[in-house]
Amino acid sequence: xxxxxxxxxxxxxxxxxxxxxxxxxxxxxxxxxxxxxxxxxxxxxxxxxxxxxxxxxxxxxxxxxxxxxxxxxxxxxxxxxxxxxxxxxxxxxxxxxxxxxxxxxxxxxxxxxxxxxxxxxxxxxxxxxxxxxxxxxxxxxxxxxxxxxxxxxxxxxxxxxxxxxxxxxxxxxxxxxxxxxxxxxxxxxxxxxxxxxxxxxxxxxxxxx
Numbered sequence: 001x002x003x004x005x006x007x008x009x010x011x012x013x014x015x016x017x018x019x020x021x022x023x024x025x026x027x028x029x030x031x032x033x034x035x036x037x038x039x040x041x042x043x044x045x046x047x048x049x050x051x052x053x054x055x056x057x058x059x060x061x062x063x064x065x066x067x068x069x070x071x072x073x074x075x076x077x078x079x080x081x082x083x084x085x086x087x088x089x090x091x092x093x094x095x096x097x098x099x100x101x102x103x104x105x106x107x108x109x110x111x112x113x114x115x116x117x118x119x120x121x122x123x124x125x126x127x128x129x130x131x132x133x134x135x136x137x138x139x140x141x142x143x144x145x146x147x148x149x150x151x152x153x154x155x156x157x158x159x160x161x162x163x164x165x166x167x168x169x170x171x172x173x174x175x176x177x178x179x180x181x182x183x184x185x186x187x188x189x190x191x192x193x194x195x196x197x198x199x200x201x202x203x204x205x206x207x208x209x
Contacts, residue, residue, distance in 0.1 A: 028162040031126040035158030039080030040114035088185035094140035111185040117176040126160035
């Protein structure tokens with residue numbers, strides 16, 4: 001992603017959306033969304049978990065909790081779901097197609113065997129983005145002949161981190177693209193002035209397009 005020369009301050013807190021309860025919330029510069037495959041990142045496992053009150057970018061993960069991890073494992077009704085390369089490629093393609101269809105600005109994606117990282121700009125709540133990406137990916141896997149429609153593929157929730165500053169966004173993109181080990185299924189938006197495109201989105205919204 002091209003580096004920007006603008007200030008490192010928040011630029012988007014005048015744009016708002018409504019969450020599932022109808023509360024109005026400001027929309028950040030971008031979202032850093034992560035969701036896991038079913039049964040692969042249980043709450044309490046090592047130091048990898050987040051929850052709704054612990055999902056701000058740059059904050060530490062929840063501490064390990066073996067009892068919670070065991071409870072969640074005991075409640076699993078199917079085996080954990082693992083993405084091989086063919087499945088990961090289908091998931092990546094579905095995320096790209098869905099983002100284009102929704103007119104969301106996809107900045108970076110890395111589909112791993114057990115989880116998916118997405119950095120994206122959207123003028124809707126991040127929960128809607130994440131749920132749409134999950135649903136579309138499952139439909140694409142079904143259509144490709146992998147498993148059937150009752151296969152549980154994704155963890156129920158996920159992490160929806162708000163990126164308010166350009167520096168946070170650039171760090172998140174770098175983490176997704178370059179700090180995940182050997183690349184698996186990756187998308188990088190290489191020609192992007194993130195603040196300019198966000199301003200264009202805001203103007204389009206204000207004109208009702």
